[in-house]
Amino acid sequence: MSAINDLIAQIADEGLRQRIDAEVKRLLKQKKFGLVFEEHQPEGLTEGPVYPYLQVLDQVQRAPGDKLWHALIESDNYYALQLLAYLYAGQVDCIYIDPPYNTGARDWKYNNDYVDSSDQYRHSKWLSMMKRRLKLAKKLLNPKDSVLIVTIDEKEYLHLGCLLEEMFPEARMQMVSTVIKTGGSKRYGGFTRSGEYIYFLMFGGSVPRDVSFDMSKGIIEAKGKKQENPVSWQGLRRRGGDNWARRYRPNLFYPVFINKDTHEFVGVGDSPALEENRRNVSIPEGTFAVWPLAPDGQEGRWQISQERFLQQYKAGTLIINSVDENTGFASILYLKSGDLSRIESGILRVVGKNEKGQTVFETTEKSLETIKPCTIWNMPYHDASTYGSLLLRKILPSSPFSYPKSLYAVHDCIDLFVRNKPNALILDFFAGSGTTLHAVNLLNAEDGGHRRCIMVTNNEVSDQEAKTLTKQGFKPGDDEWERLGIARYVNWPRTVCSIEGHDVNGLPLKGEYLGTDHRQMKDGFEANCIFFKLGFLDKTQVALGRQFRELLPLLWMKAGGVGPCPQLSNDTVPQMLVLPENKFAVLTDERAFSEFLESVNEHDDIRMVYLVTDSDSMYCEMSRSFPKRQTCQLYRDYLDNFRINHTR
Numbered sequence: 001m002s003a004i005n006d007l008i009a010q011i012a013d014e015g016l017r018q019r020i021d022a023e024v025k026r027l028l029k030q031k032k033f034g035l036v037f038e039e040h041q042p043e044g045l046t047e048g049p050v051y052p053y054l055q056v057l058d059q060v061q062r063a064p065g066d067k068l069w070h071a072l073i074e075s076d077n078y079y080a081l082q083l084l085a086y087l088y089a090g091q092v093d094c095i096y097i098d099p100p101y102n103t104g105a106r107d108w109k110y111n112n113d114y115v116d117s118s119d120q121y122r123h124s125k126w127l128s129m130m131k132r133r134l135k136l137a138k139k140l141l142n143p144k145d146s147v148l149i150v151t152i153d154e155k156e157y158l159h160l161g162c163l164l165e166e167m168f169p170e171a172r173m174q175m176v177s178t179v180i181k182t183g184g185s186k187r188y189g190g191f192t193r194s195g196e197y198i199y200f201l202m203f204g205g206s207v208p209r210d211v212s213f214d215m216s217k218g219i220i221e222a223k224g225k226k227q228e229n230p231v232s233w234q235g236l237r238r239r240g241g242d243n244w245a246r247r248y249r250p251n252l253f254y255p256v257f258i259n260k261d262t263h264e265f266v267g268v269g270d271s272p273a274l275e276e277n278r279r280n281v282s283i284p285e286g287t288f289a290v291w292p293l294a295p296d297g298q299e300g301r302w303q304i305s306q307e308r309f310l311q312q313y314k315a316g317t318l319i320i321n322s323v324d325e326n327t328g329f330a331s332i333l334y335l336k337s338g339d340l341s342r343i344e345s346g347i348l349r350v351v352g353k354n355e356k357g358q359t360v361f362e363t364t365e366k367s368l369e370t371i372k373p374c375t376i377w378n379m380p381y382h383d384a385s386t387y388g389s390l391l392l393r394k395i396l397p398s399s400p401f402s403y404p405k406s407l408y409a410v411h412d413c414i415d416l417f418v419r420n421k422p423n424a425l426i427l428d429f430f431a432g433s434g435t436t437l438h439a440v441n442l443l444n445a446e447d448g449g450h451r452r453c454i455m456v457t458n459n460e461v462s463d464q465e466a467k468t469l470t471k472q473g474f475k476p477g478d479d480e481w482e483r484l485g486i487a488r489y490v491n492w493p494r495t496v497c498s499i500e501g502h503d504v505n506g507l508p509l510k511g512e513y514l515g516t517d518h519r520q521m522k523d524g525f526e527a528n529c530i531f532f533k534l535g536f537l538d539k540t541q542v543a544l545g546r547q548f549r550e551l552l553p554l555l556w557m558k559a560g561g562v563g564p565c566p567q568l569s570n571d572t573v574p575q576m577l578v579l580p581e582n583k584f585a586v587l588t589d590e591r592a593f594s595e596f597l598e599s600v601n602e603h604d605d606i607r608m609v610y611l612v613t614d615s616d617s618m619y620c621e622m623s624r625s626f627p628k629r630q631t632c633q634l635y636r637d638y639l640d641n642f643r644i645n646h647t648r
Contacts, residue, residue, distance in 0.1 A: 459485030
């Protein structure tokens with residue numbers, strides 16, 4: 001400020017000097033809107049431009065007749081995003097990410113060091129890390145119709161919201177609160193944590209589809225099919241709240257009479273006066289009375305009146321589930337008004353009764369009438385313990401991965417935006433255990449879609465494994481170390497096993513997927529996936545055409561990743577490659593152009609043509625021969641992209 005004051009003092013015109021001085025003081029009083037944080041240097045990233053390539057590590061092919069291929073890329077996601085921005089700029093329909101939550105636990109690193117709760121810069125380090133990646137992700141999203149989905153918890157949701165709002169002003173942003181653990185995780189000296197948050201950023205014409213169920217009430221979606229017994233049976237005795245006791249609603253404290261011999265329902269009695277002892281109430285001969293008593297014997301109340309009790313019992317929407325004559329307790333279940341209104345409106349149809357007399361329902365075509373999804377989600381199958389951790393252990397019994405997302409939580413997030421896009425391209429660059437690809441395969445299986453998923457994850461080992469490996473004398477890069485990394489030890493095995501329908505020991509997976517036509521997990525999915533490791537090339541060698549073999553998987557990806565990824569067995573560069581099954585062709589020697597043109601024109605499936613030439617005029621002349629196909633100048637296009645984008 002002293003420098004500014006000195007400059008102002010040098011203004012000769014007194015009136016102008018006073019006006020400028022007043023304006024500066026006014027500006028200083030204004031509070032800057034937006035997120036202010038210390039932007040740190042890139043965390044351990046290579047200085048200068050890099051020239052990435054993809055090395056094939058493995059692949060699984062379960063649908064040989066299907067040209068759809070998913071991809072897993074083992075890499076720091078910053079470099080992978082640089083590559084993907086070259087391959088798919090403006091083409092991605094949905095990005096779903098579950099970044100580290102920055103809880104203060106040893107869940108993420110900055111400059112190869114864990115960031116803990118005592119680090120005074122941990123929030124700004126996290127924001128710096130996120131900003132760099134979101135900046136690249138923005139290049140990938142289709143501005144006309146796409147969605148960015150980011151999950152987070154209370155540690156960073158405020159900072160993240162400000163960052164997203166600042167970086168994506170063109171998006172329509174909403175935040176959903178969702179229950180992910182019904183029992184919750186206890187917080188010492190605070191509230192039990194049972195939920196987290198999901199940011200949805202919608203671009204262009206992207207909107208969430210309507211759903212056929214209320215997401216706030218925990219009802220499992222019919223997913224376009226009739227659903228058996230899609231109701232929520234509740235206990236009749238009031239169990240919580242401020243007015244659960246008899247004294248608050250004495251008219252709802254009444255006896256339910258049960259036959260001593262058959263344990264069948266006989267009737268209900270009148271509510272005794274509040275001051276009257278329940279033991280003085282007359283009980284019909286041959287019956288015993290069930291009262292709304294808490295386990296400790298305190299007098300509570302029922303949820304509904306005697307009149308409604310009898311009406312619902314007759315209709316089969318209230319049942320005596322079990323009784324214990326010795327204790328005087330009974331389990332009485334009933335349907336609340338929400339389910340009753342669905343029955344009355346014709347959304348639910350009675351199909352019979354089970355052995356306990358409980359009415360069984362199924363959804364009707366009318367149940368497919370839709371509503372807008374809400375911003376509070378409370379769905380049992382989004383529980384991260386049952387449908388995340390336990391599901392992962394079915395596949396990898398010794399999985400070290402902590403807190404995987406519920407498969408169905410990820411499925412539902414994506415489904416809201418790509419259900420009507422059967423050929424959507426979906427990206428997860430914090431892929432972790434591989435839930436996102438699993439969810440995309442499930443979605444494709446449900447409706448016959450051909451959605452394609454690209455996952456990116458590093459190959460970090462857990463903190464405990466790192467300590468053990470270090471004691472054993474191993475270091476990052478050693479086979480023993482890399483084998484236990486998240487990409488190779490968790491994500492890829494899960495991907496292979498979920499597609500092939502077995503666990504890592506080769507045993508068939510047990511159970512079935514929810515919300516589908518009883519799809520068995522052991523049946524797997526008709527899908528293909530390739531596993532890459534990202535590496536770096538020497539730009540001079542690339543320019544000389546000596547690393548064509550290494551670049552071939554990139555050319556395959558850029559052309560859409562169709563069919564099995566072609567690979568060359570040696571470093572010999574062919575004059576041309578015409579690959580109709582992969583929908584692309586490459587000319588590496590201009591002298592063979594005539595033959596190349598003739599060969600390409602024989603295949604209508606080819607949609608991408610790569611032309612290797614240093615001459616811009618020659619490239620323009622050759623590309624005019626392919627008016628209905630996309631062309632690309634190699635290697636200049638590749639080299640210029642990473643050199644220019646590094647400076648931005």
